[in-house]
Amino acid sequence: MEKPTTSNQIFIDPVCLMKVAPGKKNLVFTHQMRTYYFCAESCRKAFEANPDKYLESMSPKRKGWWGRYLERLNKATGGKPPKCCH
Numbered sequence: 890m891e892k893p894t895t896s897n898q899i900f901i902d903p904v905c906l907m908k909v910a911p912g913k914k915n916l917v918f919t920h921q922m923r924t925y926y927f928c929a930e931s932c933r934k935a936f937e938a939n940p941d942k943y944l945e946s947m948s949p950k951r952k953g954w955w956g957r958y959l960e961r962l963n964k965a966t967g968g969k970p971p972k973c974c975h
């Protein structure tokens with residue numbers, strides 16, 4: 890039985906930081922007693938492989954650092970997006 894009060898909740902995909910509605914039950918990952926929702930299977934797998942990396946990126950304090958890191962990673966990988974799926 891689903892509770893209707895939770896149906897409008899929006900979660901943030903910690904990998905690509907998209908807003909995700911918790912509708913797809915297969916795109917859920919539980920880490921340290923918390924449940925995270927993802928926009929796609931590839932994001933869920935990326936998080937599963939290295940949860941701490943993405944949890945750090947969700948902290949606003951580190952946003953500037955994270956942006957620079959992604960930029961550097963982008964160059965290092967020859968422009969191939971290090972995140973997500975879209």
Ligand SMILES: [Zn+2]
Nearest residue numbers: 902905928932
């Ligand atoms: Zn995603």
